[in-house]
Amino acid sequence: MLATSLLAFLKGCNAYGYQLNQQLNESGLPESDSGTVYRSLRQLENSGFVSSFWDTSKQGPARRMYSLTAAGDMFLRTSLDALNRYQEVLAGALERFEEAAQPTNDPTTE
Amino acid sequence: MLATSLLAFLKGCNAYGYQLNQQLNESGLPESDSGTVYRSLRQLENSGFVSSFWDTSKQGPARRMYSLTAAGDMFLRTSLDALNRYQEVLAGALERFEEAAQPTNDPTTE
């Protein structure tokens, strides 16, 4: 999930770890320890889903800027599809519950 | 994710591990090793989200039947809410990409 979030944030605009971690914290999602974010980015790079370079043009310590690769974009799509399937499966399970809860009570379901 | 799937499957109908694992495999979701499913169910029971009893009424080896508890139902709702927020965050990130891809091209975005 964290990896997918990072890839989604990197779609369309490059960013660096500290910034991505802040975005995650502000997004309302529960997770994201900064150490985990940095390590996840490195792993995404090892997998070829993002690429990075050191940005020394700004003030302060250098930033490792990340950008999405073509492979990362494909992986992101796959992840989003998997997420949709996941939600469909959950919706299906809860739908069965609705049917079980109202066996012959609702005339519109007849 | 696995825990949430299991709780959703247990909403409305009790089930046992082997059956839940089969449902997961048939649902189109990628994951679900049977050992992981069994351990996840035990952990959900330790957390108080499901309860179990041995069903020896059927043929073959005994089945450990699981059912959702009230706490598990609340946790399931929380998980589904978190999933919705997650999707909203992803959609927001990709939406920003759409805007970035079409800066001043679409008059309806004006």
Add this chain to the structure above:
DNA sequence: TGCCTCTATGTGCAATATGCATCTTGCATC
């Protein structure tokens, strides 16, 4: 009876992931 297969649950172990604290560097400010 012995053997095989299927159902059903479970464990061992190595690899991976996570949470939390801590460290380092660069710059600004006091």
Add this chain to the structure above:
DNA sequence: GATGCAAGATGCATATTGCACATAGAGGCA
């Protein structure tokens, strides 16, 4: 020079996972 913040990273203890394997009941079949 001490402090504070931005930015990245590591160390370590503890989950979590994947994969293989173990166990056990029941039925089939030669």
